């Protein structure tokens with residue numbers, strides 16, 4: 001097992017409080033909790049459906065950290081974090097209405113408290129999943145392949161049962177500066193890999 005100070009990747013040697021801050025900070029910006037450079041979700045301007053909004057990309061092309069690992073992986077993120085935050089907002093709204101608008105009818109109070117629950121639940125879902133990934137990485141640190149090759153901690157704390165996404169073989173420095181993070185999408189990676197395979201086949205013939 002990795003000890004609290006035995007952190008992998010860019011957080012190597014960081015104290016536990018520092019790591020907690022780093023992971024949660026990256027999650028707040030919806031970035032990979034391990035390297036903090038690549039987005040977890042499609043950028044907003046590329047979102048075309050609810051599925052695009054809710055669903056994380058396959059994984060981080062830079063460090064290989066897998067986001068969406070198995071069916072039901074984000075169940076706790078939804079029920080524990082997203083619904084939890086939405087419920088707290090609903091309860092606080094209901095209390096506010098009870099105190100400052102005590103004359104409102106039951107239906108009006110219910111609507112006033114219920115509407116924020118739906119809105120917050122929808123808007124916060126990406127962050128709920130990102131925070132869940134951060135917590136998971138904190139509890140069971142993922143060790144990027146390059147770290148393992150270097151010796152790592154040898155403890156195998158880097159994620160039993162995980163299927164990391166292979167990192168992109170060529171890391172264009174321009175990509176990481178792209179705030180939209182388009183190159184980080186799984187689709188772009190697949191297309192890139194497909195084009196490379198075709199090029200290789202053409203070379204063989």
Ligand SMILES: [Zn+2]
Pocket residue numbers: 032033034035036037038060061062063064065
């Ligand atoms: Zn990463």
